[in-house]
Amino acid sequence: MSSLEPSHRDTRMDPYIDQYADRTGSMTVSAVRALFSVANRPEVVSLAGGMPNITDLPLGRLGDSFDKLVQTKGVQAMQYGSGQGEPFMREKVVDVMAEEQIRANSDDVVITCGSQQALDLVTRIFINPGDVVLCEAPSYVGALGTFNAYQAEIHHVAMDEHGLVPSAVKEAVTTLRAAGKRVKFLYTIPNFNNPTGIQQPLERRRELLAVAHELDLLVVEDNPYGLLTIEGEPLPALRSMDPDVIYLGSFSKTFAPGFRIGWVLAPHAVRERLVIAQEAAVLSPPVFSQFAITDYLDNFDWRGQIVAFRDMYRARRDAMLQGLSDHMPAAATWTRPTGGFFVWLTLPEGLDSQALLARAVSERVAYVPGNAFYADGFGSRNMRLSYCFPTPERIYEGTRRLGKVIRDELEMRATFGLPATEVPHTQVGGPAPDLS
Missing domain, CATH: 3.40.640.10 (Type I PLP-dependent aspartate aminotransferase-like (Major domain))
Incomplete structure (x- = not known):
C-alpha cells in the first residue's frame, strides 16, 4: 500500500459530520421545498406552494423598461x-x-x-x-x-x-x-x-x-x-x-x-x-x-396592478372554497380567508395529513402537511392549501382529487373498523363556510 493512501476509508454518508457547527444540527429541509419536485409535475395540481401568479404583469412593457434601464443607468445599476x-x-x-x-x-x-x-x-x-x-x-x-x-x-x-x-x-x-x-x-x-x-x-x-x-x-x-x-x-x-x-x-x-x-x-x-x-x-x-x-x-400603475392581483386571487379563493364545499366530507372544516394565499383545512378525526400525502400525490394533487408549521409536533390533522398559483379550474379539480383521497381513506377505515388515530392537531377558524 502506498504511504500516500489513507489507512482507512470513511464509510459515513457525510464524512464532514464532525466538523459542522452545532447549530447545523437543528437545520431541516423545508417541507414546502421538499415537495417542489413532485408538485411541479404538469399532471399534478399543486395546492402546496405559495408562489404568486405574476402572469398578469405587463411583461412586454417591463422588458422594454428594463432594457432602457440597462442602456441609461447600467453602470450604476450593475x-x-x-x-x-x-x-x-x-x-x-x-x-x-x-x-x-x-x-x-x-x-x-x-x-x-x-x-x-x-x-x-x-x-x-x-x-x-x-x-x-x-x-x-x-x-x-x-x-x-x-x-x-x-x-x-x-x-x-x-x-x-x-x-x-x-x-x-x-x-x-x-x-x-x-x-x-x-x-x-x-x-x-x-x-x-x-x-x-x-x-x-x-x-x-x-x-x-x-x-x-x-x-x-x-x-x-x-x-x-x-x-x-x-x-x-x-x-x-x-x-x-x-x-x-x-x-x-x-x-x-x-x-x-x-x-x-x-x-x-x-x-x-x-x-x-x-x-x-x-x-x-x-x-x-x-x-x-x-x-x-x-x-x-x-x-407603472403599481396600485392598479395590486387591484388586478386582488381580483385574480379572489376568483381563485372562491374556486377553492366552492371546491371544498362540494368535495370535502362533512367532518372536515377549513378557514375562509379574506386575503392572502392560503386555506387551512382540518381533517376528520383519525386522519393524518402526512400519512395521506403519498396517496394524494398518486391521485395527482399536492398540499403541505400541517405539522410543517409547528415546532412541537402538532398539526397532523391539518393541511395548508394554496390557491395563489393554479387557475380556478385547476384549483376546483384539485379539491375534487383531494376530496376523493380523504373519502377513500374514511371508507377504508370504516370497512376495516380501524380505530381513530390520536394525532395532535389544531382547529383554527371555526366551521366550514356555508356557500349555498
Missing part, C-alpha cells in the same frame, strides 16, 4: 451598492408602507434580499442559543426554520378565528419568564397568516400591542400579504400603531419574487445593527433589482 440599500429604494418603500398607514423615515429602512433575509438578520442580532421566540400556532415554516437555525426555543401561542389570543401571549410570557427563560420577541403575521389565512381585526391588534407594551415584549411583524386583501380595504399595520414594532416587508407578493427585494423597518438603534449584519452577509442587497423595482414604481 455595481456594488450601499449595505443599507439605495436611498431612492428606501424612499419608495416608505411610500408603499403608507398604504397601510405606516409613517416612517427612510433612514430607518434596511433593504434586504427578500423578507426571508430580513427575518434572518433580525434573528441573528437578537437570538442567543436557548432564547425563546413566541410564534402563532401554526406559523410560517420559513420562520420556524430560521429560528431553529439560530438555536432558538420556539414556543407556540394559541390562535382563534381572529388570530393570536392576547391573553395567551400574556400567559406564555409570564410562565416562561417565571421559569427563567429569556423571551426575546413575538413573531406574528397579522395579515392572512401563513398557513391559516386568518387576519387579525383592528381591535385584536390594539389588544395585542397593549399586552406587548405591558410586558415590554418586542413584536416582529411579518407582512408580505397585507395589500392583497380581497374583501375590504387593507387594515393599519401593527407598526402604524407602535413605532417600536419591527416590520418586515416584501415586493415578492405585490410585484415579483425573482428580484429578491424585501426590507426591515426598525427603531434607529436596531437599524444600525441590522446594517452591520447585512454587510457581513451580502455586502449589499441586489442593486439592479432596486433600480428595476424603483423604475416599476415610478413608471
Whole structure:
C-alpha cells in the first residue's frame, strides 16, 4: 500500500459530520421545498406552494423598461451598492408602507434580499442559543426554520378565528419568564397568516400591542400579504400603531419574487445593527433589482396592478372554497380567508395529513402537511392549501382529487373498523363556510 493512501476509508454518508457547527444540527429541509419536485409535475395540481401568479404583469412593457434601464443607468445599476440599500429604494418603500398607514423615515429602512433575509438578520442580532421566540400556532415554516437555525426555543401561542389570543401571549410570557427563560420577541403575521389565512381585526391588534407594551415584549411583524386583501380595504399595520414594532416587508407578493427585494423597518438603534449584519452577509442587497423595482414604481400603475392581483386571487379563493364545499366530507372544516394565499383545512378525526400525502400525490394533487408549521409536533390533522398559483379550474379539480383521497381513506377505515388515530392537531377558524 502506498504511504500516500489513507489507512482507512470513511464509510459515513457525510464524512464532514464532525466538523459542522452545532447549530447545523437543528437545520431541516423545508417541507414546502421538499415537495417542489413532485408538485411541479404538469399532471399534478399543486395546492402546496405559495408562489404568486405574476402572469398578469405587463411583461412586454417591463422588458422594454428594463432594457432602457440597462442602456441609461447600467453602470450604476450593475455595481456594488450601499449595505443599507439605495436611498431612492428606501424612499419608495416608505411610500408603499403608507398604504397601510405606516409613517416612517427612510433612514430607518434596511433593504434586504427578500423578507426571508430580513427575518434572518433580525434573528441573528437578537437570538442567543436557548432564547425563546413566541410564534402563532401554526406559523410560517420559513420562520420556524430560521429560528431553529439560530438555536432558538420556539414556543407556540394559541390562535382563534381572529388570530393570536392576547391573553395567551400574556400567559406564555409570564410562565416562561417565571421559569427563567429569556423571551426575546413575538413573531406574528397579522395579515392572512401563513398557513391559516386568518387576519387579525383592528381591535385584536390594539389588544395585542397593549399586552406587548405591558410586558415590554418586542413584536416582529411579518407582512408580505397585507395589500392583497380581497374583501375590504387593507387594515393599519401593527407598526402604524407602535413605532417600536419591527416590520418586515416584501415586493415578492405585490410585484415579483425573482428580484429578491424585501426590507426591515426598525427603531434607529436596531437599524444600525441590522446594517452591520447585512454587510457581513451580502455586502449589499441586489442593486439592479432596486433600480428595476424603483423604475416599476415610478413608471407603472403599481396600485392598479395590486387591484388586478386582488381580483385574480379572489376568483381563485372562491374556486377553492366552492371546491371544498362540494368535495370535502362533512367532518372536515377549513378557514375562509379574506386575503392572502392560503386555506387551512382540518381533517376528520383519525386522519393524518402526512400519512395521506403519498396517496394524494398518486391521485395527482399536492398540499403541505400541517405539522410543517409547528415546532412541537402538532398539526397532523391539518393541511395548508394554496390557491395563489393554479387557475380556478385547476384549483376546483384539485379539491375534487383531494376530496376523493380523504373519502377513500374514511371508507377504508370504516370497512376495516380501524380505530381513530390520536394525532395532535389544531382547529383554527371555526366551521366550514356555508356557500349555498
